[in-house]
Amino acid sequence: MAGIYIHIPFCKQACHYCNFYFSTSLRNKDKFVEALLKEIELTKDYLAGEQLDTIYFGGGTPSLLEKEEIIKIVDKIAVYHNLNQLQEFTLEANPDDLSPDKIKAFAELKKWGFNRFSIGVQSFFDEDLQYMNRVHKAQEALDSIKRVQDAGFENITIDLIYGTPTMNNERWQKNLDTVFQLNIPHISSYALTVEPKTFLERKIKRGESKPVDEEQAAQQFKILMDQMRKHGYRQYEISNFAKPGKYAVHNTNYWRGKKYLGLGPSAHSFNQTARRWNIANNISYIESINKAQLPFEEEILTEAQKVNEKIMTSLRTMWGLNISECGINNAALIKNKLITINPTHYSLINDVLILTDEGRMFADGIAASLFIE
Numbered sequence: 001m002a003g004i005y006i007h008i009p010f011c012k013q014a015c016h017y018c019n020f021y022f023s024t025s026l027r028n029k030d031k032f033v034e035a036l037l038k039e040i041e042l043t044k045d046y047l048a049g050e051q052l053d054t055i056y057f058g059g060g061t062p063s064l065l066e067k068e069e070i071i072k073i074v075d076k077i078a079v080y081h082n083l084n085q086l087q088e089f090t091l092e093a094n095p096d097d098l099s100p101d102k103i104k105a106f107a108e109l110k111k112w113g114f115n116r117f118s119i120g121v122q123s124f125f126d127e128d129l130q131y132m133n134r135v136h137k138a139q140e141a142l143d144s145i146k147r148v149q150d151a152g153f154e155n156i157t158i159d160l161i162y163g164t165p166t167m168n169n170e171r172w173q174k175n176l177d178t179v180f181q182l183n184i185p186h187i188s189s190y191a192l193t194v195e196p197k198t199f200l201e202r203k204i205k206r207g208e209s210k211p212v213d214e215e216q217a218a219q220q221f222k223i224l225m226d227q228m229r230k231h232g233y234r235q236y237e238i239s240n241f242a243k244p245g246k247y248a249v250h251n252t253n254y255w256r257g258k259k260y261l262g263l264g265p266s267a268h269s270f271n272q273t274a275r276r277w278n279i280a281n282n283i284s285y286i287e288s289i290n291k292a293q294l295p296f297e298e299e300i301l302t303e304a305q306k307v308n309e310k311i312m313t314s315l316r317t318m319w320g321l322n323i324s325e326c327g328i329n330n331a332a333l334i335k336n337k338l339i340t341i342n343p344t345h346y347s348l349i350n351d352v353l354i355l356t357d358e359g360r361m362f363a364d365g366i367a368a369s370l371f372i373e
Contacts, residue, residue: 163217
């Protein structure tokens with residue numbers, strides 16, 4: 001099974017923390033969609049005929065597309081890929097785009113297999129949203145979720161961000177309480193990260209914004225894990241929590257090393273042998289595709305890189321890392337001081353290394369200590 005990710009590189013305005021590729025100008029949207037249709041044809045053999053089980057519209061802001069544009073894209077995919085066993089078709093959306101008319105239009109996409117909304121809420125408090133420079137207001141977030149539910153969509157995920165200077169632990173708890181009250185089955189939650197070359201980084205350097213309080217972010221991560229467990233969610237990946245049976249198929253496939261094709265500017269692809277990524281520029285992308293040239297760079301993975309990626313991604317999940325599959329043994333764990341120095345960071349069961357709550361705080365470091373050369 002394999003997946004297709006479509007990057008829609010447009011937003012109404014720039015969130016201060018975001019380092020994904022996008023443009024706030026929509027003047028090239030029509031040209032982009034036409035180029036995307038051509039890229040689907042040019043990449044028709046990338047997955048080598050493997051059955052598709054997921055389609056994911058990400059971005060950017062895919063909810064800026066019209067229903068007819070999405071239908072065009074999916075119809076083109078269906079020309080070259082078998083969609084008969086499609087399990088999950090996700091559309092990322094911002095709350096301010098999910099008007100009653102837009103939701104009604106998107107609901108018509110169910111016949112094309114659309115069955116999952118991913119809503120970029122980030123917080124249910126206006127002060128937090130203003131700090132992040134989000135377009136929507138807190139009430140719009142609440143209204144959009146209720147509209148989507150009323151339209152018959154049960155498979156919903158929302159994004160939440162913790163660790164902002166505007167959010168104390170009490171407010172973070174209230175955000176989580178709202179999730180539970182709305183009975184949202186899946187949550188993706190991330191600590192605010194100050195990425196290079198973002199507006200947030202510049203504001204902090206100029207002293208116009210408080211820096212991220214790492215200790216507070218760690219406290220809120222612990223609150224998140226505790227509360228999700230208490231309310232019946234499984235932390236099936238470090239930043240993802242779901243009720244049983246509601247795990248995100250598309251993202252789970254990423255962590256389990258399955259193939260995926262990325263379409264659109266800056267989109268990444270993986271075929272288990274190499275990674276490649278498209279140019280992150282709308283104009284250059286459109287011009288190249290119109291010449292029937294795929295604008296990507298590629299890296300052929302060494303055996304060591306393949307193993308290290310498996311270590312990194314597997315450790316992030318509740319299924320853990322089968323150390324024997326990676327050529328790692330207990331002696332290597334002892335050598336890397338994971339057993340004798342950090343016994344509370346992991347659980348070793350039948351040669352599967354699974355991080356504990358504390359271990360999840362240091363997942364990248366633990367993974368790096370196991371990398372092979």
